[in-house]
Amino acid sequence: MKKMKKVTCVAFAAAALLSTSGAFAKTVEITMTAREVDVATNGKAVGGADTMAAWTFDGTIPGKPVRVNEGDTVDFTLINPPENKNSHAMDFHAAQVNVLDEFAPVKPGEQKHFKFEAKVPGVFMYHCGASPMVQHIARGMYGVIIVEPKDRKNYPKADREYVLVQQEYFPDVENYGAMLNDANAWKGSLINGKVLHYDPVHDPNGGHDVLEALPGERVRIFFLNANVNLPVALHPIASIWDRVYINGNPKNTLYGIQTYNVAVAEADTFDIVTPKDKDVAGIAIVDHSMNAALRGAITVLVSKKDADPKKGHGEQIILK
Numbered sequence: 137m138k139k140m141k142k143v144t145c146v147a148f149a150a151a152a153l154l155s156t157s158g159a160f161a162k163t164v165e166i167t168m169t170a171r172e173v174d175v176a177t178n179g180k181a182v183g184g185a186d187t188m189a190a191w192t193f194d195g196t197i198p199g200k201p202v203r204v205n206e207g208d209t210v211d212f213t214l215i216n217p218p219e220n221k222n223s224h225a226m227d228f229h230a231a232q233v234n235v236l237d238e239f240a241p242v243k244p245g246e247q248k249h250f251k252f253e254a255k256v257p258g259v260f261m262y263h264c265g266a267s268p269m270v271q272h273i274a275r276g277m278y279g280v281i282i283v284e285p286k287d288r289k290n291y292p293k294a295d296r297e298y299v300l301v302q303q304e305y306f307p308d309v310e311n312y313g314a315m316l317n318d319a320n321a322w323k324g325s326l327i328n329g330k331v332l333h334y335d336p337v338h339d340p341n342g343g344h345d346v347l348e349a350l351p352g353e354r355v356r357i358f359f360l361n362a363n364v365n366l367p368v369a370l371h372p373i374a375s376i377w378d379r380v381y382i383n384g385n386p387k388n389t390l391y392g393i394q395t396y397n398v399a400v401a402e403a404d405t406f407d408i409v410t411p412k413d414k415d416v417a418g419i420a421i422v423d424h425s426m427n428a429a430l431r432g433a434i435t436v437l438v439s440k441k442d443a444d445p446k447k448g449h450g451e452q453i454i455l456k
């Protein structure tokens with residue numbers, strides 16, 4: 137009995153030490169349900185329709201952000217309900233597994249469970265990999281998984297964080313041949329699922345929202361290029377990226393960057409510091425490829441003294 141108590145005490149002391157250093161890896165359970173539903177895309181702004189017959193994770197484009205610490209185990213379940221017409225799958229770019237097993241398609245009425253350890257820090261894409269993959273991505277089955285780095289050297293604390301995901305908007309979601317072969321099949325750029333989502337200036341429908349921050353804040357953007365074909369030339373108009381963390385890993389840090397080219401299926405982390413000496417300042421985060429910017433890839437970040445304190449924190453790292 138006495139011995140048992142001693143062991144327990146030692147274990148508690150070790151646990152306290154480890155938890156303060158953040159070294160305790162945990163298991164994070166994530167369940168997603170494939171939903172084939174209509175989603176509002178603001179496609180009308182570029183000659184498309186208001187809604188898209190989407191395929192989604194849990195009904196939203198993008199799917200919810202997954203956030204774990206380096207070393208955590210992700211315990212994942214994908215449910216494909218019987219009312220769906222198509223097989224779906226999950227491909228986490230943060231996982232090192234077996235493409236034929238964990239990432240295999242799941243038929244309607246079935247589900248799939250697998251685990252992986254998030255060994256490499258950064259920001260990664262996840263997407264449906266069921267065939268034809270181009271269509272499953274173009275119809276909305278993607279999102280980000282953020283794996284927080286253990287080594288936070290070169291990685292100052294951010295005051296606010298936002299997730300931005302860009303993807304080509306194809307009004308004709310049935311024609312996946314055109315998505316592959318017709319360079320003009322895409323008519324717009326979706327940012328977090330909507331054309332001109334955060335740009336009330338250019339959106340004929342008034343835009344929905346803008347990103348906000350206080351003057352002088354470090355704003356961290358987790359950016360995923362979920363386009364099926366085109367790279368993104370990400371540039372902050374009226375500013376300079378203070379740091380770019382390639383693949384979101386602070387071991388890959390660039391400083392003072394005007395434009396960073398984000399490949400298809402690449403995600404990177406971008407820090408921007410809003411002007412301290414201006415009461416109000418606007419920065420437009422754009423894909424500087426003009427055909428993409430003018431089709432909707434413009435996001436306005438406003439820094440001002442009365443910025444909404446909730447934006448850029450918690451659930452609001454993605455503004456709906």
Ligand SMILES: [Cu+2]
Pocket residue numbers: 191223224225264265266272277
């Ligand atoms: Cu799918």
